[in-house]
Amino acid sequence: xxxxxxxxxxxxxxxxxxxxxxxxxxxxxxxxxxxxxxxxxxxxxxxxxxxxxxxxxxxxxxxxxxxxxxxxxxxxxxxxxxxxxxxxxxxxxxxxxxxxxxxxxxxxxxxxxxxxxxxxxxxxxxxxxxxxxxxxxxxxxxxxxxxxxxxxxxxxxxxxxxxxxxxxxxxxxxxxxxxxxxxxxxxxxxxxxxxxxxxxxxxxxxxxxxxxxxxxxxxxxxxxxxxxxxxxxxxxxxxxxxxxxxxxxxxxxxxxxxxxxxxxxxxxxxxxxxxxxxxxxxxxxxxxxxxxxxxxxxxxxxxxxxxxxxxxxxxxxxxxxxxxxxxxxxxxxxxxxx
Ligand SMILES: CC(C)(COP(=O)(O)OP(=O)(O)OC[C@H]1O[C@@H](n2cnc3c(N)ncnc32)[C@H](O)[C@@H]1OP(=O)(O)O)[C@@H](O)C(=O)NCCC(=O)NCCS
Numbered sequence: 504x505x506x507x508x509x510x511x512x513x514x515x516x517x518x519x520x521x522x523x524x525x526x527x528x529x530x531x532x533x534x535x536x537x538x539x540x541x542x543x544x545x546x547x548x549x550x551x552x553x554x555x556x557x558x559x560x561x562x563x564x565x566x567x568x569x570x571x572x573x574x575x576x577x578x579x580x581x582x583x584x585x586x587x588x589x590x591x592x593x594x595x596x597x598x599x600x601x602x603x604x605x606x607x608x609x610x611x612x613x614x615x616x617x618x619x620x621x622x623x624x625x626x627x628x629x630x631x632x633x634x635x636x637x638x639x640x641x642x643x644x645x646x647x648x649x650x651x652x653x654x655x656x657x658x659x660x661x662x663x664x665x666x667x668x669x670x671x672x673x674x675x676x677x678x679x680x681x682x683x684x685x686x687x688x689x690x691x692x693x694x695x696x697x698x699x700x701x702x703x704x705x706x707x708x709x710x711x712x713x714x715x716x717x718x719x720x721x722x723x724x725x726x727x728x729x730x731x732x733x734x735x736x737x738x739x740x741x742x743x744x745x746x747x748x749x750x751x752x753x754x755x756x757x758x759x760x761x762x763x764x765x766x767x768x769x770x771x772x773x774x775x776x777x778x779x780x781x782x783x784x785x786x787x788x789x790x791x792x793x794x795x796x797x798x799x800x801x802x803x804x805x806x807x808x809x810x811x812x813x814x815x816x817x818x819x820x821x822x823x824x825x826x827x828x829x830x831x832x833x834x835x836x837x838x839x840x841x
Contacts, residue, residue, distance in 0.1 A: 505754035506820070509691060514681050516639035517688025517840040522574025523675040523807045524567055525556040525794060530656070532668070539664040546668050551770025555671025555795030558654045563597035565606035567674035568650040571803070572611055575648065575676040583611040588647040589618035590635050592627030592799040594828065595654045596620060599709070607650065624704070625766050625827025626694070627651060627799035628675070629835060635679045636689045650676040653798035658706055660726040669768070670727070671795030675803020687838040690820075691753050693745045700830030703733040738772050738826040743779035745834040746824050750780075753836055757782045761819025761839070762809050766826060767791040767801040776824065786814060798827065815839055 531554045532543035546552055558567060568591055576583060591603040604618035623630035628651025635647040652674030659667045682688040708724025709715045715725065742765065750756065757763075763782045765773045770791050777787040790808040797804060802823055809815035816839065823835040 504756065504759040506759070507754045508687055509753070511640045513640045513642045515686065515688045516636045516679050517682040517686055518677045518837070519680045519841060520575045520579035520678040521675065521803060521806055521810070522571045522576070522578060523673070523804050524570035524574065525673040525804070526558045526562070526567065528557045528559055529554050530557050535668055538661055539667060541664045541668055549771070550669060551789070551791050552668065552795045553792045555656070556673055557656045558672040563606070564593050564595050564652050564654045564674070565597045565603050565610060567652045567654065567672065568603065568607045568676065569610045571650060571652065571674040571676040572607060572648060575678055579678050581646070583613040584615060586613045586616045586646050586648050587644040588616055588635065588638055589613060590621060590631040590647065590649045591618070592621045592623060592629070592631035592649070592651040593653055594622060594624060594627060594798055595658055623827070623833070624829045624831045625768060625796070625798045625801065626825040626829070626831040626833035628802050629823060629825045629833030630694070630831070632677065633692055633694070633833070633835065639679050639681055645681055647679045648676055649679060650674060651799035651803050653800055655727070655796065655798055658725070658727050660723055663726070665731055666727050666729060669796050671797050673794050673797035673800035673804050675800055675807065677803060682840065686840045688840055690836040690838065691749060692833070692835045693749045694834070695741065695745065695832045697830045700737060701828070703730040703737070703830070704728070704828040735769065735772060737830050738768060739775045739779070741830070741832040742776045742824040742826050742834070745832050746776070746780055746822055749834045749836050750822065755820060755836065759820055760786065760822050761816065762786045762788055762814045763822050763824070764788045764802060764805045764809060765824045767794065767805060768796045788812070788814065801825070817841060
């Protein structure tokens with residue numbers, strides 16, 4: 504390996520704690536077989552999902568962030584009032600405003616901090632993560648919590664088999680702090696947005712262009728709409744391209760990586776991307792079978808899986824990659840320091 508650690512303006516930043524949460528209710532493929540014309544066999548073969556978690560009625564995405572945040576704080580052994588900033592990557596906020604970050608701040612009692620939401624499709628957690636990293640690297644803040652969470656089951660049409668089988672609900676939170684002497688933490692990133700892809704994956708109703716009316720609801724504009732094959736092709740091509748470029752410009756090869764943590768939209772998207780990168784399959788993290796696509800929740804949930812499987816250890820180089828509505832693409836190279 505010839506990793507050349509690029510200097511940062513200011514100081515280096517690292518992840519110091521991780522917490523995740525999925526709601527207890529589970530929707531299996533067998534349950535879906537009773538709702539739409541689909542089969543466990545089709546879903547497992549084409550997407551790789553067996554079950555997904557569903558947020559209970561009366562709760563919002565902020566409640567999932569709160570659970571993940573509490574676990575993250577407990578891992579680090581600090582109080583909510585120690586937080587300086589809360590960022591939330593989500594596409595399914597409790598409501599259009601106020602920001603979910605404000606709701607989370609209030610619910611966990613993080614007095615004295617500020618924060619905001621980041622809407623980046625399934626790259627939302629990654630974009631929030633990188634905003635948090637920059638707030639620490641710049642010297643502006645020392646304790647930034649970044650949540651990624653989505654309650655996708657609230658936004659899918661359970662009569663549309665092409666979307667309803669894909670999505671689940673879940674959340675995660677990481678704490679970003681300054682790195683210690685000798686630690687590397689965050690190394691580099693490559694992101695890209697391409698608004699031309701907006702037509703291929705969107706939720707058109709309820710915003711300022713198409714505010715909710717009986718007509719928009721009748722036209723099912725409050726649900727996720729997508730051109731599945733277009734999203735599939737974009738995700739594989741762009742995650743692989745950006746990842747390869749990121750590794751190359753930092754003098755890292757896939758053999759140097761402890762693991763590859765990708766957004767979990769479709770098992771075939773993950774394996775196709777990993778194959779293009781030449782990544783050995785035993786170091787590719789896949790947990791979509793248990794959770795489905797939780798959008799901004801997938802990367803922290805996959806970090807948890809990687810730790811549980813013994814594939815993410817202190818000192819490991821890790822490649823993160825995501826793609827989603829926008830279109831958006833996000834890749835991060837970091838060294839895991841916990
Ligand atoms: C949606 C997706 C699973 C569809 O898989 P695919 O292999 O591309 O399948 P196609 O869309 O070509 O459809 C193939 C057939 O399966 C059918 N099909 C679609 N969903 C089905 C389901 N849940 N059960 C059974 N059959 C289904 C289609 O109707 C089609 O039938 P036809 O050939 O008779 O027309 C895949 O394109 C995908 O994962 N795309 C990415 C979507 C995504 O991740 N969105 C979130 C972005 S972060």
